[in-house]
Amino acid sequence: MEPIKGLHHVTAVARDPQRNVDFYRNVLGQRLVKRTVNFDSPDTYHFYFADETGTPGSVLTFFAWGRTGLGVRGNGETNAVAYNVPVGSLAFWEERLKQNGITPEPVRTRFGQNLLAFADPDGMGVELVEVDALPAIQHWEDGPVPRSYALHAFHSVTLWLDEVEPTAELLTGKMGYRFAGVENDRHRFVSDASAPGHIVDILHRPGRMQAGFGAGSIHHIAFRVPDDDAQVQYQTSLSAAGFRVSPVMDRSYFHSIYFREQGGVLFEIATDTPGFLRDETKAELGEALKLPEWQEVNRAGIEASLAPITLKPVEKAGVA
Numbered sequence: 425m426e427p428i429k430g431l432h433h434v435t436a437v438a439r440d441p442q443r444n445v446d447f448y449r450n451v452l453g454q455r456l457v458k459r460t461v462n463f464d465s466p467d468t469y470h471f472y473f474a475d476e477t478g479t480p481g482s483v484l485t486f487f488a489w490g491r492t493g494l495g496v497r498g499n500g501e502t503n504a505v506a507y508n509v510p511v512g513s514l515a516f517w518e519e520r521l522k523q524n525g526i527t528p529e530p531v532r533t534r535f536g537q538n539l540l541a542f543a544d545p546d547g548m549g550v551e552l553v554e555v556d557a558l559p560a561i562q563h564w565e566d567g568p569v570p571r572s573y574a575l576h577a578f579h580s581v582t583l584w585l586d587e588v589e590p591t592a593e594l595l596t597g598k599m600g601y602r603f604a605g606v607e608n609d610r611h612r613f614v615s616d617a618s619a620p621g622h623i624v625d626i627l628h629r630p631g632r633m634q635a636g637f638g639a640g641s642i643h644h645i646a647f648r649v650p651d652d653d654a655q656v657q658y659q660t661s662l663s664a665a666g667f668r669v670s671p672v673m674d675r676s677y678f679h680s681i682y683f684r685e686q687g688g689v690l691f692e693i694a695t696d697t698p699g700f701l702r703d704e705t706k707a708e709l710g711e712a713l714k715l716p717e718w719q720e721v722n723r724a725g726i727e728a729s730l731a732p733i734t735l736k737p738v739e740k741a742g743v744a
Contacts, residue, residue, distance in 0.1 A: 425657045427600020431578050431621030432648035432678065432694040433472075433483035434505050437495070438546050439639040441469050441488035442733050447545050448473040450736055451524045453569030454484065456710035457700050459733075462487050463675065466719055467729040475577065476562040477709070478677075478700035480648045481620030482577035487643065490731070494547055495641030498633040499584045500688030502642035504541070504549030506579040508620070511554045513573040514540045520741065535607055547640030553579040559620040568738045577620030581645050582610075583689050584635070588628050590686035595624060598665060599647065599658075619648075634688075644682065646692035652679060658693050676716050677702060711735075 438444040448454045454473035462468040469488040472478060484505065497503055509517065514531055517540055521528050528542035538554045558576040569575070585591060588611050595601040601613040601624065611626045635641065649655050655672065659681050663669045670682040678694040685691050703714055713730075715723055 425600075425661060426649070426654055427615060428647045428649065428693075429616040429622065430481050430619035430648060431581065432480045432646040432692075432696070433485055434502070434578070434581060434645050435485045435487065435643045436505075436546075436548050437492065437637075437639050437641050437643055438486045438488050439490055439492065440545075441471070441490070441731055443545050444471060444486050444488055445733055446736060447524075448484065448486075450568055450738060451520065451526075453564065453567040453574055454482075455564040455567060456735065457483075458677065458704075458714060459710050459712065460676070460714045460716075461719070461726060461730070463673075463716055463719075466715075466722065466726050469730060469733075472677075472700065472710075474700075476564040477706060479561050479577065479620070480694075480696050481559065482561055482575075484578075489639065493638045495638035496633075496636035497547075497549070497584070498635035499586050499629050501584060501635035501637075502581050502645050502689055503584045503627070504551055504582045505642065506539070506551035506553050506581070506623075508555045508558050508576040508579045509552045509574070510558060510572060510576070511538075511556055514538055514552060514554060516573045516741075517552050534610070535605070535612060544640070548642065549582070551579070551582075555579065557617075559618070561620070566738065568741055570741060573741070580621065580623035580625055581642075582625045582627055583687065584627050584629050584632075585687035585689075586630055586632070587687065588626050591626055591689075594685055598661060644690035644692050646680070646694040648696055649693055650696050652695060652697075655679060655681060655693055655695055674716075676714075 457474045457478040458472035462470045472485045474483040540552045563571045595613045604612040604614045609628045613624045615622045667683040673680045680694050
């Protein structure tokens with residue numbers, strides 16, 4: 425069975441849809457590549473932010489659940505998502521975040537790489553990590569952030585767990601990851617170094633408080649496989665190992681299976697195909713509300729239930 429190369433996407437929860445779009449699009453410079461609804465709750469937006477075309481490994485998605493309370497950080501969840509950024513760009517980001525009302529933590533070093541951590545407007549943990557070898561993405565040239573500072577897909581995710589061993593065994597024994605070291609109770613696992621999002625960190629926190637789900641929580645993390653055949657192989661293998669794996673679900677832009685790992689974090693395995701260009705051209709991505717075919721009959725009611733959002737003009741940041 426082909427090893428997992430890395431992350432496909434990460435999905436989190438926000439409250440205010442306009443604030444969510446303004447922050448990830450106009451501040452962090454991630455293109456809104458798809459504006460759709462939660463297929464299981466179509467009165468809720470589902471936004472996809474990524475590079476210019478939605479390259480797997482660059483895609484951060486949000487359910488905008490306006491009436492939910494704030495989540496509480498704790499064990500049994502994905503605590504933070506990290507992006508790659510060019511070496512020397514953290515001073516730019518520190519200043520840009522402050523100008524937009526976000527106070528980042530002081531720059532620190534992790535596994536030899538400089539890192540800037542902050543909480544997004546809903547309290548979700550986001551990290552920017554300086555790396556020498558940036559993964560290949562399609563930079564959003566019309567976005568607000570110059571290429572020399574831009575986010576280059578995912579670097580890693582951090583899981584907060586009571587125990588390391590069961591999840592470590594899943595990653596290394598069933599998904600193709602390898603152990604890469606420990607630093608300050610942080611256990612690092614890596615897959616294909618050329619792929620974005622190829623690092624999973626487990627922070628060992630025995631006996632600490634469990635997470636409370638809400639806005640600012642990461643709902644699930646999705647690992648990528650190339651196609652349906654590879655996904656079925658994982659579905660069979662994981663089911664045989666005792667995991668309760670869902671049927672294959674059609675998410676229009678990829679196909680998904682879900683299961684919960686032993687520490688409580690919801691994992692997804694998603695296909696690279698068919699991709700985000702299946703129903704919009706590259707120039708049109710994210711401009712219109714797209715619905716799955718089976719919901720088109722309900723479009724009028726769905727549109728009426730959603731708060732309108734505006735894609736505000738992009739202001740280009742200067743290059744020092």
